[in-house]
Amino acid sequence: MPGGRVCGACGCAEIEVDAARGDAVCTGCGSVLEDNIIVSEVQFVENSGGGSSAVGQFVSLDGAGKTPTLGGGFHANLGKESRAKTLQNGKRQIHHLGNQLQLNQHCLDTAFNFFKMAVSKHLTRGRKRTHVIAACLYLVCRTEGTPHMLLDLSDLLQVNVYVLGKTFLVLARELCINAPAIDPCLYIPRFAHMLEFGDKNHEVSMTALRLLQRMKRDWMHTGRRPSGLCGAALLVAARMHDFRRTVKEVIRVVKVCESTLRKRLTEFQDTPTSQLTIDEFMKIDLEEECDPPSFTAGQKKLKIQQLEKALSKKLEDFEGEISSYQDEIESELENSRPKAKGVFANFTKDDSIEDNASSILGEEEVEDEELEAAANHLNKDFYDELNEKDRVKRNEDGECRNGNETLVRPPALESLLGPLPTAASLGITESIKECISTKDQEPGENTGDGELDLSGIDDSEIDRYILNEAEAKIKTELWMKENADYLKEQKEKEARIAKEKELGIYKEHKPKKSAKKREPIQASTAGEAIEKMLEQKKISSKINYNVLRDLNSKGSNTPKKEDDSTDDSTNTKKLSRRKSIASRNIANPVNSVGKRLRPLISTQFAKKAATEEVTFPNAQAEASDVEKPAAVLVESGPVAYNPDEEVEEEEVEEDEDHCMSALQLMGGN
Amino acid sequence: MDADSDVALDILITNVVCVFRTRCHLNLRKIALEGANVIYKRDVGKVLMKLRKPRITATIWSSGKVICTGATSEEEAKFGARRLARSLQKLGFQVIFTDFKVVNVLAVCNMPFEIRLPEFTTNNRPHASYEPELHPAVCYRIKSLRATLQIFSTGSITVTGPNVKAVASAVEQIYPFVFESRK
Numbered sequence: 001m002p003g004g005r006v007c008g009a010c011g012c013a014e015i016e017v018d019a020a021r022g023d024a025v026c027t028g029c030g031s032v033l034e035d036n037i038i039v040s041e042v043q044f045v046e047n048s049g050g051g052s053s054a055v056g057q058f059v060s061l062d063g064a065g066k067t068p069t070l071g072g073g074f075h076a077n078l079g080k081e082s083r084a085k086t087l088q089n090g091k092r093q094i095h096h097l098g099n100q101l102q103l104n105q106h107c108l109d110t111a112f113n114f115f116k117m118a119v120s121k122h123l124t125r126g127r128k129r130t131h132v133i134a135a136c137l138y139l140v141c142r143t144e145g146t147p148h149m150l151l152d153l154s155d156l157l158q159v160n161v162y163v164l165g166k167t168f169l170v171l172a173r174e175l176c177i178n179a180p181a182i183d184p185c186l187y188i189p190r191f192a193h194m195l196e197f198g199d200k201n202h203e204v205s206m207t208a209l210r211l212l213q214r215m216k217r218d219w220m221h222t223g224r225r226p227s228g229l230c231g232a233a234l235l236v237a238a239r240m241h242d243f244r245r246t247v248k249e250v251i252r253v254v255k256v257c258e259s260t261l262r263k264r265l266t267e268f269q270d271t272p273t274s275q276l277t278i279d280e281f282m283k284i285d286l287e288e289e290c291d292p293p294s295f296t297a298g299q300k301k302l303k304i305q306q307l308e309k310a311l312s313k314k315l316e317d318f319e320g321e322i323s324s325y326q327d328e329i330e331s332e333l334e335n336s337r338p339k340a341k342g343v344f345a346n347f348t349k350d351d352s353i354e355d356n357a358s359s360i361l362g363e364e365e366v367e368d369e370e371l372e373a374a375a376n377h378l379n380k381d382f383y384d385e386l387n388e389k390d391r392v393k394r395n396e397d398g399e400c401r402n403g404n405e406t407l408v409r410p411p412a413l414e415s416l417l418g419p420l421p422t423a424a425s426l427g428i429t430e431s432i433k434e435c436i437s438t439k440d441q442e443p444g445e446n447t448g449d450g451e452l453d454l455s456g457i458d459d460s461e462i463d464r465y466i467l468n469e470a471e472a473k474i475k476t477e478l479w480m481k482e483n484a485d486y487l488k489e490q491k492e493k494e495a496r497i498a499k500e501k502e503l504g505i506y507k508e509h510k511p512k513k514s515a516k517k518r519e520p521i522q523a524s525t526a527g528e529a530i531e532k533m534l535e536q537k538k539i540s541s542k543i544n545y546n547v548l549r550d551l552n553s554k555g556s557n558t559p560k561k562e563d564d565s566t567d568d569s570t571n572t573k574k575l576s577r578r579k580s581i582a583s584r585n586i587a588n589p590v591n592s593v594g595k596r597l598r599p600l601i602s603t604q605f606a607k608k609a610a611t612e613e614v615t616f617p618n619a620q621a622e623a624s625d626v627e628k629p630a631a632v633l634v635e636s637g638p639v640a641y642n643p644d645e646e647v648e649e650e651e652v653e654e655d656e657d658h659c660m661s662a663l664q665l666m667g668g669n
Numbered sequence: 670m671d672a673d674s675d676v677a678l679d680i681l682i683t684n685v686v687c688v689f690r691t692r693c694h695l696n697l698r699k700i701a702l703e704g705a706n707v708i709y710k711r712d713v714g715k716v717l718m719k720l721r722k723p724r725i726t727a728t729i730w731s732s733g734k735v736i737c738t739g740a741t742s743e744e745e746a747k748f749g750a751r752r753l754a755r756s757l758q759k760l761g762f763q764v765i766f767t768d769f770k771v772v773n774v775l776a777v778c779n780m781p782f783e784i785r786l787p788e789f790t791t792n793n794r795p796h797a798s799y800e801p802e803l804h805p806a807v808c809y810r811i812k813s814l815r816a817t818l819q820i821f822s823t824g825s826i827t828v829t830g831p832n833v834k835a836v837a838s839a840v841e842q843i844y845p846f847v848f849e850s851r852k
Contacts, residue, residue: 150802165803178794181787182801219852222786222822223805295783295823472703479702483711 007031019043020055083119090115093133100156101137101148111140117175127167130157135168142179147190149227151255184212184226184233191230194253200241208237210282211268218271219292220264228256232264240278267293527551680840682833684775685740689750691733691757692765700729703760718756723749729757736772743771743833773829776836780824782851789820789850814839820847 005015005024012028017037024034043055091112098108114136118124124132134153141148150168154161172179192205211233215221221229231254238245251258268274270293273281480487523529530548697716701709708717716729723745728736735753740746750769758764786807790799797820799807806819806827816830816839826843830836 162803165800169798169800169803173798176795181790181799219783219822223801225802227802292783292822294821298823471705476702479709486711 005033007033020045022056086119086124087116090119090129090133093130094137097133097137097153097156101141101152103137103140103146103148107137107140107144107146110143111136114139114171114175114177118171121174123171123174131159131164131167132171134159134164135171138164138168139172139175139177139179142182143177145180145186147186149187149255151227155255182226184221184229185209187226187230188212188234191234191253195234195238195245195249197238197241197243200243204234204237204241204243207240207282208233211236214271214273215268218268218273219295220267220271222292223294224264225256225260227254228260228264230254231256231261232268235261235265236268270296678778678780678840678844680776680778680828680837682741682774682776682836684738684773685743685746685771685833686736686738686773686775687740687743687746687750687769687771688734688736689754689769690765690767691735691754691762692767693733693763695729695731695733695757695762697729697731700757700760704756718753720749720752722752725749725753727753743774746771771832773831774833774836776828776830776833776840778826778828778840780826780847780851782848783824784820784822784847785850785852786820786822789847792850793846809843811839811842814842818843 006013007015007026007028009031010026010029012026014027015024015033016027017024017034019037019039022035022037022039023032024037025032039056044052045055046052094108094111094115098111103111111133115133118132118136134157138148138150138153140146150161150164154164157164171177188205188208192201192208197204208230212221212229215229215233231250234254235245235247235250238250247258247261251261254261523532527549530551534545534548697709697714700716700718701707704716704718706719706721710717714731718727718729719725720727723740725737725739725746727738727749735750737746737750737753740749747769751766754764754766786799790797790807793809796811797807797809804819806821809818809820810816811818814830814835816828816835818829818839819827820843821827826840826847828836828839830839
């Protein structure tokens with residue numbers, strides 16, 4: 001029953017509707033106009049066995065079948081296929097996971113709805129689909145109040161809980177769904193069942209619930225994993241009813257760590273409720289509420305800190321006393337030394353100072369000396385000073401002037417500590433500044449350009465951050481040693497490349513880039529640019545090139561009916577002809593496209609594997625090329641838009657059937 | 670619940686993160702070899718340089734981009750960044766100190782009372798999210814300030830925001846809500 005419809009491609013009104021297949025086909029050109037026609041009548045057909053069956057096909061609700069639309073809505077049509085696939089896959093996975101969790105059908109459907117919402121908001125992009133599905137399922141669990149934990153889902157998927165949690169939070173936020181807070185009481189029946197209390201299951205659960213409520217009032221539950229609290233409550237409840245459930249058994253069911261469970265138990269122990277007997281607990285509810293355990297822990301910490309402070313103050317007092325004793329002892333020792341040594345001591349002291357100054361101007365590590373000096377000064381370490389005194393004494397005994405140089409460091413400290421601390425330190429910094437002053441001037445010129453405000457920056461300190469030559473050498477050595485393997489590899493690689501170059505086999509293995517670099521297209525108009533781009537790029541089966549071309553070139557007669565040709569799947573000759581017409585029309589305005597289009601067209605028809613089809617447009621393209629000289633965007637001329645001409649050209653095509661093979665044509669590239 | 674009571678609350682800024690560019694290519698190897706306190710992570714292509722005076726850790730890339738973390742105030746961050754640029758200059762690179770920007774400020778604040786988290790979440794539904802399975806604190810986001818607050822049941826609050834002002838105003842904003850749900 002034609003119903004007054006006209007075929008889009010050829011314009012004939014003879015349309016045959018086949019109810020069995022559910023198709024509407026044009027008898028003139030053979031294009032399928034409708035697929036999966038939905039009818040309200042039911043027809044029966046006799047089977048070979050004698051029975052009768054209804055005529056028609058099943059079309060699924062989610063558009064899993066092919067549902068093409070006539071003409072417009074091109075993008076929606078193509079997008080829907082992929083979208084339908086995504087949704088179908090998602091649904092399958094949801095059901096798979098949901099069945100493992102023993103969720104009922106209603107929950108699964110709700111989860112699928114969430115998933116659809118997520119897909120429409122593009123939340124599945126950049127995330128693993130399994131994560132998104134798990135998040136949808138968990139969202140359903142939360143809203144329905146089922147006793148499923150995020151941990152269960154992560155166990156099933158073998159994914160980190162926090163990763164799932166992140167996805168879940170994003171999903172909940174984007175979908176504006178407020179998941180109600182988790183109540184640990186929800187988990188009790190589930191865990192009780194798993195712990196197998198038999199007949200007394202209900203009683204134990206009730207006791208555990210009471211315990212939980214008590215815990216809530218005692219502020220143990222905020223910020224804690226509900227499963228941990230449940231575990232503790234169940235353990236105590238079980239014991240109360242004479243069930244021997246070990247900590248390990250409870251842990252296996254509840255999925256927390258042993259230490260967590262113990263901690264909860266100790267916290268509960270600290271509450272006054274724990275002091276009640278079992279009967280009392282069942283009857284009485286204590287009025288007072290406790291502070292949360294972390295709060296009390298915090299208070300304890302504060303107290304300990306305060307105690308420590310007080311202690312340290314006392315210690316300081318003691319230390320002060322000790323140091324004063326030390327000083328007294330030192331002074332006495334000095335006095336008790338014989339005078340000759342005293343003379344020598346002065347001697348050595350003077351020498352050390354001189355040596356100190358000279359050595360600093362050299363290449364000593366001044367910073368370390370200063371640090372040591374500071375450290376010693378602060379610590380007032382008795383033993384260090386003793387040692388130094390011993391060394392000094394030994395030197396005096398040995399009459400070493402030479403030894404002074406080795407002693408530069410320790411006595412230098414003394415000198416710093418001793419009578420001339422300020423002078424020495426001043427001397428040090430001054431000398432450094434002299435050394436670096438020349439350096440400063442050069443970079444100083446650069447700072448003008450760099451807008452670097454130097455106020456408050458102590459250059460000398462910064463220079464300490466830069467190693468000098470000797471240090472740089474040492475560091476280079478160390479670094480080389482550490483990274484020796486890497487450097488070896490690099491050298492080997494270079495050697496290999498050099499060899500290959502000599503042999504002429506050198507292949508450059510560049511890391512694969514997803515986008516190939518092309519020469520920039522030089523075109524005078526946008527239309528030209530599009531055409532040249534078409535040459536270079538592989539033609540996609542999902543783009544309507546006619547429309548692209550016409551964007552710029554205002555071809556009024558472009559038949560949009562030709563659009564159908566690209567998405568029909570039936571493999572008829574007429575179809576191929578129409579496709580060839582379409583591609584030929586692409587070829588026509590473009591001058592040198594013909595040759596390039598061959599590989600493009602051959603990829604398009606790869607699945608169809610019909611070389612004849614390839615030859616049609618190519619031959620025609622070549623012919624058209626011959627016809628037209630170097631015209632680029634010319635729409636006039638032998639460009640065929642009118643359907644009349646198409647008919648003629650079809651006949652022409654058939655003659656040029658066998659001209660060339662695809663290979664030959666491609667070889668022309 | 671007055672704004673005056675905020676003054677009594679001390680907000681401690683614990684971390685300020687800032688970025689700046691040197692507008693010149695940096696040879697990481699040279700910095701690594703000649704710098705005194707650097708860690709060269711060759712696998713990721715960056716150098717960590719730690720300064721002592723403002724306690725700052727800087728991550729330096731060869732493109733010239735530098736990220737500075739560890740400062741305790743915005744001023745200190747700028748100071749440290751400048752020092753860092755100066756030391757890079759001394760190493761011989763043509764450093765230009767541009768595009769300095771404070772990216773993130775982390776602050777801690779203590780309320781004198783405890784907070785009931787489930788109650789708080791139900792009262793502040795869209796902004797607050799509480800997942801005890803994942804994290805013991807309520808995560809409260811203020812979109813207008815681009816600030817995130819983590820509210821713990823003990824009353825301590827951790828705030829992160831784009832600058833110190835935002836952090837301060839976030840604390841001020843949250844105070845009345847938190848006061849409602851206090852223990």
